[in-house]
Amino acid sequence: KNEVEQSPQNLTAQEGEFITINCSYSVGISALHWLQQHPGGGIVSLFMLSSGKKKHGRLIATINIQEKHSSLHITASHPRDSAVYICAVSRTGNQFYFGTGTSLTVIP
Amino acid sequence: NAGVTQTPKFQVLKTGQSMTLQCAQDMNHNSMYWYRQDPGMGLRLIYYSASEGTTDKGEVPNGYNVSRLNKREFSLRLESAAPSQTSVYFCASSEARVGWNTEAFFGQGTRLTVV
Numbered sequence: 001k002n003e004v005e006q007s008p009q010n011l012t013a014q015e016g017e018f019i020t021i022n023c024s025y026s027v028g029i030s031a032l033h034w035l036q037q038h039p040g041g042g043i044v045s046l047f048m049l050s051s052g053k054k055k056h057g058r059l060i061a062t063i064n065i066q067e068k069h070s071s072l073h074i075t076a077s078h079p080r081d082s083a084v085y086i087c088a089v090s091r092t093g094n095q096f097y098f099g100t101g102t103s104l105t106v107i108p
Numbered sequence: 109n110a111g112v113t114q115t116p117k118f119q120v121l122k123t124g125q126s127m128t129l130q131c132a133q134d135m136n137h138n139s140m141y142w143y144r145q146d147p148g149m150g151l152r153l154i155y156y157s158a159s160e161g162t163t164d165k166g167e168v169p170n171g172y173n174v175s176r177l178n179k180r181e182f183s184l185r186l187e188s189a190a191p192s193q194t195s196v197y198f199c200a201s202s203e204a205r206v207g208w209n210t211e212a213f214f215g216q217g218t219r220l221t222v223v
Contacts, residue, residue, distance in 0.1 A: 004150065030210075031210075033211065035214075042198075042214055042215060042216035043198060043200075043217075044214070045211050045214075048211045086151070088212075090210060095153070095156075096141075096153075096212055098150035098151040098152075099150055100148060100149060100150045101150070
């Protein structure tokens with residue numbers, strides 16, 4: 001059983017669409033992270049949040065601690081947003097637990 | 109501003125060969141990690157080092173050894189490579205302080221194929 005579950009696993013969208021990726025977790029956490037991985041590329045951190053909402057450009061991340069749920073939204077999606085988005089949680093002891101990722105393809 | 113640097117980026121090994129993956133970070137982080145990424149699975153922790161001079165096993169340590177050479181460098185060694193070790197390997201580091209939310213910084217990954 002994975003401590004972090006993401007949905008959907010795969011997502012295809014038309015350019016300009018609003019996209020939502022969901023993440024649920026089953027353990028107590030100190031923070032939740034959204035990461036981005038482009039094909040063949042490294043992993044970069046998009047957000048780290050422990051409450052509420054954060055926004056960076058067209059990306060918005062929210063977290064509901066009581067429901068143990070987070071969402072990553074992409075507004076006005078663009079083909080360059082095509083990537084794998086990974087949800088991860090960090091716990092005491094500085095351990096990270098990762099979801100299996102959501103593969104997003106944005107079609108022009 | 110290098111961040112986390114991993115070498116090599118690609119490697120093909122024959123079964124039974126050995127190799128060392130190198131990782132260095134320039135952010136003065138205490139914690140460093142080695143993960144492997146396989147299709148359909150989340151990143152899985154191989155080994156981590158909470159501070160210079162300490163290392164601990166993660167979820168999938170069999171077949172690997174590590175060495176925290178100093179605060180900057182954390183290497184991963186495959187003594188006798190097996191096809192099951194074909195994977196993408198990521199090194200990461202974080203500023204691990206009790207009570208602080210820590211962000212992980214990742215290297216570019218090493219694509220290893222064992223034939």
